[in-house]
Amino acid sequence: MSDTLSTLCASRLVPVVVLDDAADAQPLAAALVAGNLPVAEVTFRTAAAADAIRVMADRGDMLVGAGTVLTSQQVDQAVDAGASYIVSPGLSRAVVERCQEHGVLVLPGAVTATEIQAALELGLTTVKFFPAGTSGGAAAIAALTEPFAGVRFVPTGGVGPKNLHEYLAIPAVAAVGGSWMVSKDLVRAGDFAQITRIAAEGVALARQGALA
Ligand code: 3PG
Numbered sequence: 001m002s003d004t005l006s007t008l009c010a011s012r013l014v015p016v017v018v019l020d021d022a023a024d025a026q027p028l029a030a031a032l033v034a035g036n037l038p039v040a041e042v043t044f045r046t047a048a049a050a051d052a053i054r055v056m057a058d059r060g061d062m063l064v065g066a067g068t069v070l071t072s073q074q075v076d077q078a079v080d081a082g083a084s085y086i087v088s089p090g091l092s093r094a095v096v097e098r099c100q101e102h103g104v105l106v107l108p109g110a111v112t113a114t115e116i117q118a119a120l121e122l123g124l125t126t127v128k129f130f131p132a133g134t135s136g137g138a139a140a141i142a143a144l145t146e147p148f149a150g151v152r153f154v155p156t157g158g159v160g161p162k163n164l165h166e167y168l169a170i171p172a173v174a175a176v177g178g179s180w181m182v183s184k185d186l187v188r189a190g191d192f193a194q195i196t197r198i199a200a201e202g203v204a205l206a207r208q209g210a211l212a
């Protein structure tokens with residue numbers, strides 16, 4: 001579990017993926033790997049999620065997580081498909097406990113002091129900060145790090161090339177996530193070369209952001 005978190009932190013960027021068709025999983029995975037961003041959070045917002053996770057995880061050259069996991073059944077499906085970590089938009093005790101039973105890393109959403117305390121009570125120290133932009137952004141995370149030293153955040157929602165440096169400059173921010181790296185339109189158009197370019201650009205920006 002700590003290895004998964006270290007890999008996630010090393011990439012500093014998590015592409016949030018919504019795939020309508022699992023047939024796009026293979027070319028998308030190849031595009032992200034080619035962009036030097038071998039990470040994906042495949043969301044359970046579509047029926048293709050579990051199959052897409054399986055295809056990507058079977059490659060063995062990327063870190064594949066499941067996003068928008070709302071139920072313990074979805075945790076089971078995601079883990080069965082090969083997901084290495086689970087992300088939830090909010091904090092669900094049932095989801096967290098099922099992940100702990102499976103021994104997989106879980107990043108539940110938490111944006112208030114109360115939600116962070118609830119995550120701590122469940123034995124977690126890293127949370128998704130979602131939706132970051134409308135929950136106070138980087139300033140809110142910076143304020144929360146005062147009482148919650150040791151808690152790490154993965155802000156997602158409203159994070160993009162223009163503002164990711166604001167988040168990555170905060171030492172408690174482990175990585176940032178976002179959907180801008182895998183636009184649905186580019187996937188639909190089959191323009192995976194453009195996804196590779198955007199991913200590579202994101203990796204370069206994240207490096208600069210981390211140094212800022
Ligand atoms: C998520 O699930 O993390 C968000 O939908 C991604 O937010 P974004 O589309 O603003 O990047």
